[in-house]
Amino acid sequence: MTRRLDMHGIGKSFFATRALDNVDFTCIAGEVHALVGLNGAGKSTLMKILGGVYQRDEGEILIDGQTVEITAPADAGRHGIAMIHQELSLINELTVAANIFLGREIRRGRTPFLDKAGMARAVRAQLDRFGLSLDPHKPVRELNSGEKQIVEIIRALMSDAWLIVMDEPTSALSEEDKEMLFDFIRRMKAEGIAIIYISHHMPEIFSIAEQVTVMRDGRIVLSERTGETTEDAVIKSMTGAELDQFVKPHKQITGEVVLSVEDLSSPGKYEGVSLDVHAGEIVVLTGLRGCGAPDLAKAVFGLDPDYTGTVRYMGRTLTPGRGPAVAVRQGMGLVTENRDKNGILPPLSVRDNIALPFLEKSVTAGLIDGARVDGIVDKAIRDTSTKTASPAQEIRFLSGGNKQKICFSRWLDEDLKLLILLEPTRGIDVHAKADIYRIIEDLAERGVAILILSYEIDEVLMLGDRVLTLFEGRTVQDYSYPHFDKDRMLADMAGAGHAT
Amino acid sequence: MTMSTAAAPARPRRAMDSLTQRYLVLVGLIVIASVGFGIANENFYSLANIGILLRSIAVLFLVSMGMTFIMLTGGIDLSVGSNVAFAGGVGVIALTATDSAALGFVAAILAGMAIGAINGVFIGRLRLSAFMVTLATFALARGLALVIYDADSINVSNAAFLWLGGQSWGSLPVVIPFVALVFVALSVLLYRAPFGRDVYAAGSNFNTAFVLGRMPQRTLVWVYVLSGALAGLSAIITVGRVSSGQPWTGLYLEFDAITAVILGGTSLFGGRGRLLGTILGVLLYGIIINGLVLTGTNPYLQSLIKGLILLGVVLLDTLVQRRKAQ
Known part of the structure; x- marks a missing residue:
């Protein structure tokens, strides 16, 4: 069975401001769903409701057709929803494996001692599954930001997450790391993971996402298969107007x-x-x-x-x-x-x-x-x-x-x-x-x-x-x-x- | 062509900023505390008691204003109380040696500034933890005071030296208009001079202030020197009040000052707060302590109550901050 998330008629107000108005959003396992919009369009509010950080005022959330209540971040985790934050929540001094098993470490039998080798093996198995070549024994502080994101995602996957929300994952990445991350995303898709991908980057969206949804002023203004729309159409619906393109003026450099x-x-x-x-x-x-x-x-x-x-x-x-x-x-x-x-x-x-x-x-x-x-x-x-x-x-x-x-x-x-x-x-x-x-x-x-x-x-x-x-x-x-x-x-x- | 469609919704600006709200609450609490203690003890409202109250918190006013500058930069100064004792000692020794009140004043203030400069250089230039550096000078200055005084008090009879801390016009202690004058001068420095902007900048983001060329390292040195100078002034007032220099004076003063500043709404993390809040904080704190004395509360309980006040305010501030962050 393909797992799916449906958010129906979600509404949310902050004081007098209507942050979300009757938003429908669906995400299906094995797909990347790109969520775009200008700052303040309501993307983060929607995701915070999904993550249990905010409470919705109206609407319902269904997972596999069953209504669920997400009133705290822990609820989201229990339903297999994981938020990967830009502000990474890893502990620099610990190794990759220790970070991934933080809070649910494996012990040697009934002793209070940690089974470090066992944890590293489990992490390695996951990394191999996605074709990643990280060393589980490496301290996180030695990783670059692309690798750190991967560790966070692996941690989520190992706690049985099936839906990963990524907020501007490439904003601090080099071209090389971007490729590594996209590879990883493609493999996750193949493994039946659902991904919500928040980004401003049109080329990225059109290369990895199946579905793109545009928000503006708290509403959904466009939701299409990426094959059936264009970058221009997406940008246009983001701003609600023809984008006033910047054109470089001609000039002669004569100054000292x-x-x-x-x-x-x-x-x-x-x-x-x-x-x-x-x-x-x-x-x-x-x-x-x-x-x-x-x-x-x-x-x-x-x-x-x-x-x-x-x-x-x-x-x-x-x-x-x-x-x-x-x-x-x-x-x-x-x-x-x-x-x-x-x-x-x-x-x-x-x-x-x-x-x-x-x-x-x-x-x-x-x-x-x-x-x-x-x-x-x-x-x-x-x-x-x-x-x-x-x-x-x-x-x-x-x-x-x-x-x-x-x-x-x-x-x-x-x-x-x-x-x-x-x-x-x-x-x-x-x-x-x-x-x-x-x-x-x-x-x-x-x-x-x-x-x-x-x-x-x-x-x-x-x-x-x-x-x-x-x-x-x-x-x-x-x-x-x-x-x-x-x-x-x-x-x-x-x-x-x-x-x- | 201008772009108007994509305006990020500006947050509705609240009618009153949170600091102003805070000050209204403080004024309310001051009124309630005064009425309460007034009912409990009819002497509370006597002119004599108000004079005693204001004089007893004059030093706290000065030290807390210096502490406000420091806490606006995100720092803390644990050494002020010891510094008052040390600067007083230097002042009194200079006075007895030269019999010149002016030299005594200058010596006390310079001594206070010297401890401040030590704090400032270590914290501002060498970027050591303010807590650790001033904890060290807290012990160091007290030690110096004990050495200078040989652990014994020194009586002072020079009228000019005692005037500021001891003299009253009717029931108005001279020191009160003096404190008001310092408040005005420091307000101008904080709100109207570039130095004041640098104090806020250093506290709100040291790195940004540095990159913008504001030399926050230097700003930090000067706020600790300022705090030291105010400790020196406080030392003169303390000596004037009791007509003698005491090596153990100013004990727990740093605690009282920090509590008053926090009570006045200045953020522990720097960049937010005003001198007016500190004035209100000192008044409320002073009224409560004075009221406890007048109502005959067991003096052993005072420290306990002070601790509860600080814990309560920090708890309340943190909870409010967290609710806002939601």
């Missing part, structure tokens, strides 16, 4: 050299990288995760003193590791790759989050000129089309895309000369992405030199005036717009031709 990196090396991170960024130019570094580009960008910003070679900025050689305070004073800005870790100041207002780096400019006689700050903040919010109830709103209540826009809007100051962007659109929806691209182009047009690290090839092609591909810390090729060659770039990133 703002940043000049010469033969920069740091052992184990990058080797002999040279590049120039002119005023108004967008230079993109790309490669696979581990290509060394983020380390290089951080060295330029003064975060890492351990390098050889020279970094010249506005004609002057920079001191290694001079720290961000000096960098900001010199007119450099940085948007980090991890908003929540070092991008936002969570309990503070949108206003404080925006005004901080250039606060001194609004100070007279030692005191902050509030009206001036308000002016700067209002303009920044407008220019980046950030959606916030008010500048006094705490930033943590904003969606990912709006948080990211705030990370940008801090750097709109007219004295900014160089902006370094690490994965500028990581984990944000298509709509916010187009806005972010526009902000980047606007800055470039104003004459800001821009250095971007991106792992998304489409983004690289769309933004770059020049693109440098990196492989294991070395520059492979330097491309100038419009002479971009996507296939060659991908080959560069994968190290093709580097095989020794």
Whole structure:
């Protein structure tokens, strides 16, 4: 019998906001069901109801045609539903096997001693079943994020889960790890596991999902077999309008050299990288995760003193590791790759989050000129089309895309000369992405030199005036717009031709 | 072309932010406690008692304001009580050696700042745990105080030195308008100066503050130095109140300050809170303790009641936070 989940007429309100309205959702064993929608469309609310985190107001949940009550996360687990979280819930110091058996360890007979070999064998059997080559004895801290997700899924499968919910599983994965994960997903399908796959990534969805469901404003607006719909149709129903595509403006780079990196090396991170960024130019570094580009960008910003070679900025050689305070004073800005870790100041207002780096400019006689700050903040919010109830709103209540826009809007100051962007659109929806691209182009047009690290090839092609591909810390090729060659770039990133 | 269709639904902004609600509750509790103790003991409302109450919590006001800055950065300062004793000792020694009240003041404040600087450098620059560093200086400063005083109190008769802590205008102790002045000055520093923004930034996300070039390492050093300076001022007031320097003064002061700050709604995790809350927290805490004395509650029970207050507030705050997170 094929197992199935049916959610019927699910409704949920938070105070006055209708988060879900009469939602029907079905998932069948052996299939991947992609759930898409912009931030705030109701995907997470629906999944939290399924996972027992929220209680539904209306509707019913059926598993194999039987009504079930899911009032706590433990209920979901008992019914074989497993949520794989972006914030991974593994213990770094324990091994793969120990994590998988956490809380239900096998003992040797009746003794209090753990049967480590037995547990490792059981885990190995599962890994083999899915063609995975992880070592059960390896501590989890040595795994990359793709492998960690696999461990979480295996843990769920070994507790008899038949329905796996994955929320943006590829957002932090390298191309290689993505392939490994997709392979694993295909094998799970073959084994009769049902998968709900939340993602913004159209190509991924169309390559692995059988069914795609789009949510908007708490309702289902489209639910089709992937074979019977198109990426365009899905995107259109997500936004409810023709997607306002970002088109790169034509331009001539005539500005002076703002940043000049010469033969920069740091052992184990990058080797002999040279590049120039002119005023108004967008230079993109790309490669696979581990290509060394983020380390290089951080060295330029003064975060890492351990390098050889020279970094010249506005004609002057920079001191290694001079720290961000000096960098900001010199007119450099940085948007980090991890908003929540070092991008936002969570309990503070949108206003404080925006005004901080250039606060001194609004100070007279030692005191902050509030009206001036308000002016700067209002303009920044407008220019980046950030959606916030008010500048006094705490930033943590904003969606990912709006948080990211705030990370940008801090750097709109007219004295900014160089902006370094690490994965500028990581984990944000298509709509916010187009806005972010526009902000980047606007800055470039104003004459800001821009250095971007991106792992998304489409983004690289769309933004770059020049693109440098990196492989294991070395520059492979330097491309100038419009002479971009996507296939060659991908080959560069994968190290093709580097095989020794 | 602007995009308007995909607006993430903005959360309805609550009519009143949670801190303001908190302050109204505190004011309500202060009124209830005052009425309650007023009924239990008619002396509670005498001008004399109010003077005694305010004077007895003047030091707590100062130290708690410093503690607020520190807790806004996500830190804690366990050394304040010992620092009051140490700074008082240095001040009194300087005073007796030179017979100059001014030098005594300066010495006390500098001594307080020195302990603060030690805390600040270890916590801010070397990124050691605030709890551990100030636990160490808690013992260290008390030890220094005992050495300076040779474990005995020193009487002080210099009128100028005693003025701030001991003088009253009618039944209004001089120290009360002084505390109000410090409150105003610190409010300007916290809300109107860039330093204040950096305090909040360091507490809400140290890494972000660092990447934005705000030098949170330096901010942390200064908040501990500020706390030390306030401990130095408190030392002067303490000496003035009892006309002598005592090596065991300020015992449990860090406990009282932390409780008052938490009571005032400042988050244990940094980045959230206001000085006004601390003022209300100190008032409520002070009224309860003073009321317990006036109603003749067994003094041995006081510590127990203090402990219950702290546990209760932390429990309540955590439960409320968890409900919100749901």
